[in-house]
Amino acid sequence: MRFITDRDKGYSIIEVLITLFIVSLILSAAYFTYVSIFKSMKGESESVELQMEKIVGLELLRLDLEHVGYGIGKPLTLGSDYLILESVNDGKDLLIRSTMNNTNxxxxxxxxxxxxxxxxxxxxxxxxxxxxxxxxxxxxxxxxxxxxxxxxxxxxxxxxxxDPASTGCGGTCSEIVYYLSNTNLPSHCHPQTYNLLRKVNNATGGNPLLSCVADFKFTIDLDIDDDNIVDLTDQIVDNSIPANDLRLQLKRINVYLLIQEGGFNPDYEFKNYSTDSNGNYIQVNGMKLYLPGSSDFIHYRWKVIKISVKPMSIIK
CATH class of the missing domain: 2.40.30 (Elongation Factor Tu (Ef-tu); domain 3)
Structure with a gap:
């Protein structure tokens, strides 16, 4: 006669359910860990991509600023077309004149x-x-x-x-314009940000240098008494300074950019901003750079970049 042992009985339904429950907990934990790692890797990947884009774009901008006025001699009669630097489009865009186009x-x-x-x-x-x-x-x-x-x-x-296709200085200097556009904005950018574009000699459209830019401003530092010491800092470029005076007085060009870093993160809340009647902003050196108008801007990381360049090639 053979006796039935516990080994012969198999597993009870309760034991199976408990096992399945434990396995599901392990799988759930593994899944959420994977999702968390994937999101982190995606965020890091976007951040690295933006950092590389910034390095290339900002270096070209720096070179253009450094060569403001390069090769532009003084004509017998100075006209507005010989301004080496000016604001256009109601002060929104920066125009640089130079014989040198750093992409040509x-x-x-x-x-x-x-x-x-x-x-x-x-x-x-x-x-x-x-x-x-x-x-x-x-x-x-x-x-x-x-x-x-x-x-x-x-x-x-x-x-x-x-370049014989030049549009400035009677056809002898290039006109390089930096401006913001929301055309072809990358999907990871906040929808109320822009691409910073660079356009040369009235070309149709421009080449994107930086994406996810919330605000873009530029100022100049001036030495008005010719003692080689800056007297006025962060002056708005309003084109009121005569061309020859601008050549003599210009000491530095400052560009401020408010840029998004990384993509949307519902678990992150940006707090380093202030508010006035025009909206939410970040202030640097007295310069207010405004964030997107929609409330979801707090779920993005934001950074202000300042480029301050001394023009090296102005013909006095």
């Missing part, structure tokens, strides 16, 4: 003439061949414009290559 290597460099009219320059430092040159004498006045690469007259002259 044919405009990078210079040549030197030394009493050799009608001949090749005695020295050339050109990034790429370009026979379109505007020459400036040792007093900073335009001495001639050529399309054959030859020295226009005797004297010590410095020539700057320019």
């Amino acid at each position: 290597n044919t405009t990078i460099g210079w040549v030197l003439c030394n009493n050799n009219a009608g001949n090749d320059p005695v020295h050339a430092e050109l990034e790429a061949p370009n026979d379109n040159l505007v020459f400036v004498d040792n007093e900073g006045f335009v001495a001639g414009v050529v399309n054959d690469g030859l020295c226009p007259s005797d004297g010590i002259l410095v020539g700057f290559p320019f």
Whole structure:
């Protein structure tokens, strides 16, 4: 006669249910851990992507600011088209004038003439061949414009290559405009942010440099008494300063950008902001940069970037 043991009985329904319950808890914990890690990795990936975008875009902006006025000699009669820097579109956009366009290597460099009219320059430092040159004498006045690469007259002259499609300075300097647009805004950006675009010589549309930009402002620092000390800081660019005075007084250009970092995070709440009658803002050096108008902006991270550049190439 064989006796029935506990081993022969198998598992009871309660034991099976308890086992399933424990397994489901483990699977749920694993799932939520996976989701949390995935969200974190996605957020980090977006943050890294934005950081790389910022490095490239901000470096190009810095180079353009550094070369404000590069190659722009003084004409006999100064006009508004020779302003090396101005605001356009009711002060919303920044326009830079320079013979150098940092995304066009044919405009990078210079040549030197030394009493050799009608001949090749005695020295050339050109990034790429370009026979379109505007020459400036040792007093900073335009001495001639050529399309054959030859020295226009005797004297010590410095020539700057320019793009023949240039729209500024009588066709010898490029006009580079920085402006905000919400066209083709990336999906991870707050819908009330913008792309910062760069447009050269009235091109159709512009090239995006930075995305998820909530606000963009620019100011200048001036030395008004010619003692090489800044007298006025963070002055609004209102185009009221005569072109020659701007050349002499401009010491620094400041650009402020309020940029979103990372994507939407319902578990995060941004708190470092103030409010006035115009909306919510972050203030830096007295400059107010406004956040998106909708209340969900608090679920994004925001950062103010300031670029302050001393123009290196203004012809005085």
